[in-house]
Amino acid sequence: MAGRLEGKVAVITGGGSGIGRATAERFAEEGADIVIADIQDDRGQESVAAVEERGRKAIYVHCDTSREVDNEAMGDAAVEAFGQIDICVAAAGISHAQYVSGADPTEVNPLTPSVDSTIGFVENKEVGYWEKVLAVNLTGVMLTDRAVVRRMLAKGNPGSIVNIASGAALLPMPGDAEYAVSKAGVWSLTRTLSVELASRGIRVNAIGPGVIETPMTQMWTDDESWMAAYTENNPLGRLGQPLDIANTALFLASDESSFFTGELLQPNGGVFTG
Amino acid sequence: MGALETKIAVVTGGASGIGRACAERFAAEGADVVVADLDEARGAETVAAIEGLGQRAIFVRTDTSTEVDNEALADAAIEEFGRIDVLLAAAGVSSGTYVSGEVQERAADPEANFIVNKPIEMWEKVLAVNLTGVMLTDRSIGKRMVAAGQGGAIVNIASAAAVVPLPGAADYCVSKAGVWMLTKALARELAGEKIRVNAIGPGFVETPMTQQIRDDEELVQGPLAMTPMGRFGEPPEIAATALYLASEESSFMTGQILYPGGGLFTG
Numbered sequence: 307m308a309g310r311l312e313g314k315v316a317v318i319t320g321g322g323s324g325i326g327r328a329t330a331e332r333f334a335e336e337g338a339d340i341v342i343a344d345i346q347d348d349r350g351q352e353s354v355a356a357v358e359e360r361g362r363k364a365i366y367v368h369c370d371t372s373r374e375v376d377n378e379a380m381g382d383a384a385v386e387a388f389g390q391i392d393i394c395v396a397a398a399g400i401s402h403a404q405y406v407s408g409a410d411p412t413e414v415n416p417l418t419p420s421v422d423s424t425i426g427f428v429e430n431k432e433v434g435y436w437e438k439v440l441a442v443n444l445t446g447v448m449l450t451d452r453a454v455v456r457r458m459l460a461k462g463n464p465g466s467i468v469n470i471a472s473g474a475a476l477l478p479m480p481g482d483a484e485y486a487v488s489k490a491g492v493w494s495l496t497r498t499l500s501v502e503l504a505s506r507g508i509r510v511n512a513i514g515p516g517v518i519e520t521p522m523t524q525m526w527t528d529d530e531s532w533m534a535a536y537t538e539n540n541p542l543g544r545l546g547q548p549l550d551i552a553n554t555a556l557f558l559a560s561d562e563s564s565f566f567t568g569e570l571l572q573p574n575g576g577v578f579t580g
Numbered sequence: 581m582g583a584l585e586t587k588i589a590v591v592t593g594g595a596s597g598i599g600r601a602c603a604e605r606f607a608a609e610g611a612d613v614v615v616a617d618l619d620e621a622r623g624a625e626t627v628a629a630i631e632g633l634g635q636r637a638i639f640v641r642t643d644t645s646t647e648v649d650n651e652a653l654a655d656a657a658i659e660e661f662g663r664i665d666v667l668l669a670a671a672g673v674s675s676g677t678y679v680s681g682e683v684q685e686r687a688a689d690p691e692a693n694f695i696v697n698k699p700i701e702m703w704e705k706v707l708a709v710n711l712t713g714v715m716l717t718d719r720s721i722g723k724r725m726v727a728a729g730q731g732g733a734i735v736n737i738a739s740a741a742a743v744v745p746l747p748g749a750a751d752y753c754v755s756k757a758g759v760w761m762l763t764k765a766l767a768r769e770l771a772g773e774k775i776r777v778n779a780i781g782p783g784f785v786e787t788p789m790t791q792q793i794r795d796d797e798e799l800v801q802g803p804l805a806m807t808p809m810g811r812f813g814e815p816p817e818i819a820a821t822a823l824y825l826a827s828e829e830s831s832f833m834t835g836q837i838l839y840p841g842g843g844l845f846t847g
Contacts (some may be wrong), residue, residue, distance in 0.1 A: 307583045361800045363822060452696040468712040504808035516832070541771035542834060550832035557824045565783070565840035567809060576771050578764070 310560040313336035317380070319371050319450050320340040320398035322349035323547045324338045324409050324520030325470055329395050330550030334360040336556060337392065339386040343450075345368035345398075346407060353368040360490045363388070369399040371446035377453035384454075385430070385451060390461045393559045396447045401522045403435035406551050425471030426481030437483040443488035448495055455499070464507035470551070471494050471512040473572060476579040483509055489514075493570055494501040500568030503526040509567040516574025517561075581809030582610030583652075583827040589654065590614040592644050592717050592739075593671035595622035596680050597731040597787030598737055600629075601815030602668045602822045607635040609823060611666065614657040616642035616717075618671075619680060634812035643672040644713035650720040663728050666826045669720040670737040672710045674752055674789045676702030681788050693748035703751045715762055719775070722770060735825045737761050737781040737818075740839055744845045755783070760837055767835030776834040778825045784843025785813040808843030 313441050317477045321327035322344035326518050340362055344350040350366040357364035384391050397435040400407075404486070424430060447469050456504040458465040472489040479486040493512050500510040500547050517523050517536060526532045527545060537543050554573050572579060589606045593599035595617035603613045607630040615630070615637055617623040621773040623639040632635035641654045642649045645680060657664050675693070687693060693702075714736050725732035741749065742756040760779050784790055784803040791800045794812065804810060821840045824830050841845050 353754070382687050447711040453791040467625055500843050501808045541768055542770070542776075542832065543776075546832045546834075553829035553831075554833070557829065560825060561819040563840070564820075565809070565842050566821075566838075567843040568845075569839050569841075571833070571838060573830065575832055578768050578835070 308336065310336045310556065310562065312531070314338045314392040315341070315390060316385050316393035316559065317341040317343065317391055317454055318395045318397060319343040319369065321353050321468070323396070324514065324522060324531070325518060325551045326395070326397035327353050329397060330364070331356050331360065332549065332552035332556055333393070333559065334362040334364070336560070337362070339363040339388055341387065341391075342366045342378050343371065345370055345494065347384065349408065371396075371450050372441040374449050377449040380450075381453040381457050383428070385457055390463050391418065391454050391457050391465065391502040392418040392463060393466050393468070394450065395468045395470065395555050395559065398446060398450070398469065399443045400439060401574045402482060403438040404483070405511050407521070414431070424481075428483045431484070437524070439484035440488050440491070443496070444483070444491040447492050451495070451499060453511070454501065458508055459506065464565075465509070466559045467499070467508065467509070471496070471514045471570065473514045473516050473533045473574050473577060473579050475512075475514050475570070497568045501504050504567055510568045511562070511563070511566055511568065513551060513554050513575065514570050514572040515551050515560050516540070516572070516577050518548060518551055520548060525564045544575060546573060546575060583823060583829065584606070584666065585610035585705050585802050587611040587665040588614070588657065588663055589666035589668060589826065590616065590654075590657050590664055590721055591668045591670060592616040592642060593669075593737070594626050596783065597620045597670070597789060598785065598815050598818045599628050599668070599670035601637065602670060603637075603821040604629050604633065604659070604822050605816065605819035606666070606668070606826065607637070608636070609827075612636040612661055614640045614660070616644070616671070618643060624683070635667050636773050640751070640842055642671075644669075644717050645708040646714050647720075650716040653717070654720040654724050658724060663730065664724055664785065665732055667718065667732070667734045669714045669717045669735070670823055671713060671717070671837045672737065673706060675749065676705035676751065678789070684792055692711070692750065698751070706751035707758070708754050710752065711758040711762070718762070718766060722766070722775065725775050726770070726773050729773075733778070733826045734766070734775065734777040734821050736779045738763070738781045739783045739836060740783045740841045741847050742781050742837070744844070755840070763837065771834055776830070778830070778833060778835070779837040780818060780825070781839045781841065781846065782818050782819050782843040783807055783813055783836050783844040785815060785818055787815060806844055807841065811842060813840055813842060
């Protein structure tokens with residue numbers, strides 16, 4: 307079943323680490339050339355090198371996905387480098403307003419419940435934090451999706467968009483409402499976009515990962531008591547790996563899922579999400 | 581390298597439609613297949629198709645609504661291949677009078693099949709095959725997977741009708757909603773055994789089951805209007821979904837339902 311993305315060009319935001327990095331590597335193994343978009347230039351370049359090691363071409367584009375101009379420039383760079391875009395995986399996102407991917411998670415995050423169990427609750431949250439998370443996780447995905455879609459439509463090629471939402475799209479997240487709301491928004495965006503584009507050959511789906519071992523979850527997974535509770539409560543009893551999500555993204559990006567659009571796939575170890 | 585190399589798969593309803601497509605795709609990915617169905621002639625065709633792909637297959641005549649048949653199916657699979665890695669439960673009926681491969685008369689009165697008018701026997705028949713049948717197959721195979729201790733993947737063919745009301749087909753919808761809940765409950769019960777249980781909720785697919793609708797220019801407009809992609813799905817598209825759920829590529833997924841429905845709204 308190798309070569310499922312032979313000859314395809316994929317744009318991956320958040321491609322410098324975690325789910326985005328794993329997806330870039332997996333897609334390259336299946337024959338795709340990759341545009342890595344991220345705000346962390348050094349790790350983005352590492353992803354480029356990882357793609358090249360797998361015998362495919364890649365470019366890195368510095369892209370703050372919360373800005374329309376960056377997304378449009380990224381779309382232009384992709385078309386300039388590879389001629390067209392077949393696939394987009396929108397994986398750029400943050401867990402909270404002060405999140406910096408790869409930063410030392412042992413630095414106390416003022417929003418973690420260990421400091422004050424209600425400090426992150428909506429009643430106490432600074433509106434600026436809410437706005438930051440929505441800007442990156444929701445508006446950012448919308449801007450990436452449309453920058454890519456515009457170029458797919460202009461070229462007239464079919465396409466597959468995969469948005470990385472979260473199980474939090476469907477679950478309450480006390481203390482992290484803005485994250486849950488932003489991901490619920492991504493899921494809703496996915497559904498509307500899928501209908502807008504269904505008759506024009508572009509499929510749009512989302513993934514709602516459970517807890518995946520990435521830089522974003524390190525602040526939890528480094529905590530032994532947190533891990534013990536997690537392992538007890540997760541039906542499959544393990545953290546997800548970035549490769550789990552990359553394989554789901556591969557399914558949705560490839561023609562194997564040709565009758566899927568407007569759907570949410572949830573690789574989460576069996577967590578009940580309603 | 582196939583995604584199911586060296587795996588043993590049992591496929592109920594394997595003689596036609598989605599079941600046949602799954603059996604063939606699994607074989608193309610390296611699995612040996614036990615084909616279960618009521619229809620021996622078409623079951624033999626599936627076996628021949630699998631052998632043509634270079635894999636081994638046997639046919640076991642199975643009425644999935646009876647426990648004894650499901651147990652005999654599982655025994656036959658173990659006897660022939662030694663273990664079972666994958667189950668695809670695709671056997672099902674669209675109505676109490678459905679016989680795969682036979683064309684049915686369209687009811688003159690569209691309300692004849694509404695719950696207030698439908699004979700109870702129709703309801704009982706659909707639940708017996710679609711819901712109790714899947715439960716019996718899942719547990720016959722599940723028992724043997726647990727005994728073998730090697731984990732496994734169970735994929736139940738539900739339907740988008742598990743979550744979308746279809747007037748005149750309440751029995752079908754209810755049976756598929758039951759399959760979806762069965763899937764979630766089983767996923768919990770078997771997670772500790774590393775047996776994953778997932779469902780597929782196809783939208784409208786080109787199979788013998790939808791032939792009557794597709795052949796009727798008026799009737800076919802309903803499904804097409806419900807499907808943003810504007811077409812029926814094809815059995816290989818459902819088979820590709822089943823392959824994903826059966827393979828290691830979905831190893832972090834259990835208790836889920838996937839909807840290859842062309843964008844059909846499922847709530």
